[in-house]
Structure formats: C-alpha cells, structure tokens
Amino acid sequence: MRTTVSTYQMLTGDDGSPIQLLSPTGERRHHERYDRLIEDIDRGALVALYEDMVVARRIDAEGTALQRQGQLGLWPPFVGQEAAQIGSAHAIRSDDFIFASYREIAVAYVRGIPAPDLMKQWRGTANAGWDPSTFNMAPTQVVIGAQTLHAVGYAMGVQFDGAETAVITYFGDGATSQGDVNESMVFAASFQAPVVFFCQNNHWAISEPVGLQAHVPIGLRAPGFGIPSVRVDGNDVLACLAVTREALQRARSGNGPSYIEAVTYRMGAHTTADDPTRYRDANELEDWRSRDPISRLEAHLADLGFLDDALRGRVAEKADAVAASLREATINMPEPEPQELLEHVYAGPHPILDRQLDYLQRYHAGFADDAAHSAGTHAEGGH
Numbered sequence: 393m394r395t396t397v398s399t400y401q402m403l404t405g406d407d408g409s410p411i412q413l414l415s416p417t418g419e420r421r422h423h424e425r426y427d428r429l430i431e432d433i434d435r436g437a438l439v440a441l442y443e444d445m446v447v448a449r450r451i452d453a454e455g456t457a458l459q460r461q462g463q464l465g466l467w468p469p470f471v472g473q474e475a476a477q478i479g480s481a482h483a484i485r486s487d488d489f490i491f492a493s494y495r496e497i498a499v500a501y502v503r504g505i506p507a508p509d510l511m512k513q514w515r516g517t518a519n520a521g522w523d524p525s526t527f528n529m530a531p532t533q534v535v536i537g538a539q540t541l542h543a544v545g546y547a548m549g550v551q552f553d554g555a556e557t558a559v560i561t562y563f564g565d566g567a568t569s570q571g572d573v574n575e576s577m578v579f580a581a582s583f584q585a586p587v588v589f590f591c592q593n594n595h596w597a598i599s600e601p602v603g604l605q606a607h608v609p610i611g612l613r614a615p616g617f618g619i620p621s622v623r624v625d626g627n628d629v630l631a632c633l634a635v636t637r638e639a640l641q642r643a644r645s646g647n648g649p650s651y652i653e654a655v656t657y658r659m660g661a662h663t664t665a666d667d668p669t670r671y672r673d674a675n676e677l678e679d680w681r682s683r684d685p686i687s688r689l690e691a692h693l694a695d696l697g698f699l700d701d702a703l704r705g706r707v708a709e710k711a712d713a714v715a716a717s718l719r720e721a722t723i724n725m726p727e728p729e730p731q732e733l734l735e736h737v738y739a740g741p742h743p744i745l746d747r748q749l750d751y752l753q754r755y756h757a758g759f760a761d762d763a764a765h766s767a768g769t770h771a772e773g774g775h
C-alpha cells in the first residue's frame with residue numbers, strides 16, 4: 393500500500409522569505425515561476441503602476457488631513473501598503489469581482505471608483521459609497537473578515553452560472569483569526585470556488601502584533617484547508633502583480649481557490665482615532681521605512697533610465713489634481729436627510745421601521761422649537 397502525501401503547501405522565496413521580483417534597492421530579481429507572469433510589463437505599464445502608487449499615497453494624505461480638519465468622521469491610512477494594493481489591483485480584470493475591507497482605498501481607486509464615492513463612507517453620508525454592480529466591487533467592509541464569506545458565496549454563484557469570472561477578497565492579518573475567514577476557507581476549498589484570498593499582513597491588528605495572532609507565517613494557515621498559498625513581498629509591486637495574476641487565472645480556469653500572504657507594513661496609525669506611538673517601537677517603523685514600496689519602484693525606474701523630472705512632475709501634478717477633486721467633493725457633499733438612514737433596510741415598508749421613522753421625525757421636530765427659541769433670543773439680544 394502506498395502512502396500519498398498531500399502536496400498543498402506555501403510557496404516562498406529562499407528560506408521561507410517572501411517571493412521578490414524587486415530587491416529593496418530596486419534591482420530586478422529573476423524568478424523561474426513568476427517572470428513569465430509579468431513579461432508584458434513594459435515601460436508604460438511600470439509608469440502606470442508608479443503613478444497609481446504615488447496618487448494613492450496622496451489620496452491617503454488628503455484623507456488624513458480632511459479628517460483632522462473635521463471634514464471626515466474617520467480615515468484608515470494605508471500608507472506603506474501601496475504595492476500590495478496597486479500591484480494586486482492591476483491584476484484584476486473588469487469582469488472579476490472584489491470584496492475588500494475598509495483599508496483597500498487604493499484598490500477602489502484603481503477600480504475607477506469616483507473621488508466623491510470614495511469619501512461618502514468616511515463622511516458618513518451614505519451606507520455604501522457606490523453601486524457594486526457598476527464597478528464589480530462590493531462596498532468596503534468594516535466587520536472584520538465578513539467580506540470573505542460574501543466573496544466565497546459570490547464565487548460559488550459564479551461557479552453555478554458557469555461564468556469565467558474570478559473573485560478576490562482582501563483582509564488583514566488580524567482577520568485570519570476570525571471565524572468568518574476560516575469558515576469561508578472551508579467552503580472555498582470544499583466547493584473549489586473561484587476565489588483568491590488576499591491577506592495583507594501589515595503586522596498589526598490595531599495594537600495587536602501579528603506574532604500574537606499566529607506563531608507560523610499567516611500564509612501557512614491556508615494549506616491546512618487545502619488551499620494553495622504563496623508568501624509574497626507586499627512592498628514589491630511586481631511580485632504582488634505576478635502572484636495575483638497567477639491566482640486569478642487559477643480561479644478563472646476552474647482550478648479552485650488560492651491564498652496570498654502579502655508581507656507589508658502599516659506605516660501609519662490603525663485609523664485617525666489611533667495613536668500607534670503608545671504601543672509600537674519607533675525603530676520598527678524606521679526599519680520598514682527603508683523598505684518603502686514607492687522608493688523601491690522609483691529605484692527600479694531610475695535603474696532602467698525611466699525616471700526623470702518630467703515624469704516626476706507629471707505624476708505629482710496628477711496627484712495634486714486627484715487630491716483637489718477629493719477635497720472639493722468631500723466639502724461639498726450634500727447632507728442626507730435623517731430618514732434616509734432607514735431607507736433600503738427592507739425592500740418595502742415595515743411596521744418596526746415605520747415606528748422608528750415616526751420617532752425620528754418627532755425627535756428632530758423637537759429641535760425646531762429650540763431653533764426658533766434661540767433665533768428669537770438672538771434677535772432680542774440684538775437690540
């Protein structure tokens with residue numbers, strides 16, 4: 393009798409290091425398996441990746457500034473994670489479907505979500521910033537890990553339809569400890585759903601370090617479910633593009649789910665409501681600063697002779713224009729009517745919601761007296 397050993401495993405570089413196609417100083421590292429996946433990436437495609445990364449970082453800075461100025465309720469910075477998000481997003485086809493978390497703002501930007509729609513959720517003017525069916529991207533999820541269940545369910549639907557669509561879901565290192573993520577992997581493996589699990593291991597789940605969540609690399613969690621896995625350098629835009637292309641192709645061709653652990657770093661705060669200096673070592677941040685994903689691509693472009701003042705200027709101009717449109721859209725966003733909060737909960741009227749609406753209207757009407765009173769006091773005070 394022969395014993396068969398399961399071949400599910402996690403692909404890595406040498407000694408378990410993440411797969412790299414660009415060294416931290418921008419030299420191209422050749423890789424037998426992944427080179428062919430980016431052989432079409434010419435000067436124009438490299439510049440497009442660079443432009444998107446720079447613009448995304450500017451969107452992030454603008455979001456943080458708008459929150460500090462009281463224009464947004466909250467903002468989740470993704471600075472440091474541009475290569476993971478932009479590299480993977482460039483691999484996604486327009487007919488593929490994306491289920492992401494709050495932090496994947498750069499993915500949404502590459503998807504073509506208009507600036508005002510990107511900001512609605514953070515200004516609190518809409519429950520969803522955009523129509524998912526227009527962009528093939530679901531509204532971003534704040535319930536940690538829940539989007540992976542939605543993704544697998546959608547992927548199973550795609551399978552029933554016999555469509556040639558791949559589904560990709562983004563989540564964090566902390567999310568991998570959630571039941572939802574584990575349950576979705578069971579379903580994905582059982583039904584060989586056409587889904588890619590893209591985990592951005594940014595080393596922190598708010599104040600909890602990844603080492604506490606997992607005593608093995610996060611990517612090793614997938615093979616136990618029967619899902620092939622790869623550990624990639626999440627600050628290397630070319631490597632992220634290559635592994636995501638491979639995984640999406642596997643899904644589209646009926647070969648089931650894949651898992652990607654992109655090893656990156658959250659250089660900013662968890663959100664604008666968080667102060668990371670209270671729980672993390674400044675040296676750690678400095679160490680990761682030296683692996684900045686944008687500097688790495690700049691070094692590569694410079695190596696190839698593609699980076700000059702004209703390109704820098706053009707990209708900076710684009711970033712400024714996008715940031716200005718984001719700011720204008722945010723500040724001028726129409727305020728929703730309070731009752732809109734209860735719309736779209738059910739397809740039609742519902743007695744409980746009717747009662748809540750009635751309460752809401754009486755509650756707001758109560759302020760009308762106050763407003764009239766203070767207007768009167770004000771007028772009297774004027775004399």
Ligand SMILES: Cc1ncc(C[n+]2csc(CCOP(=O)(O)OP(=O)(O)O)c2C)c(N)n1
Nearest residue numbers: 495534535536564565566567594596597598
């Ligand atoms: C179900 C659920 N539990 C807890 C939270 C509170 N929470 C918000 S973000 C977060 C940490 C998530 O960390 P990770 O998955 O690594 O993603 P990251 O924020 O680093 O991108 C937690 C616990 C939540 N939003 N949802």
Ligand SMILES: [Mg+2]
Nearest residue numbers: 564565596597
């Ligand atoms: Mg995290």
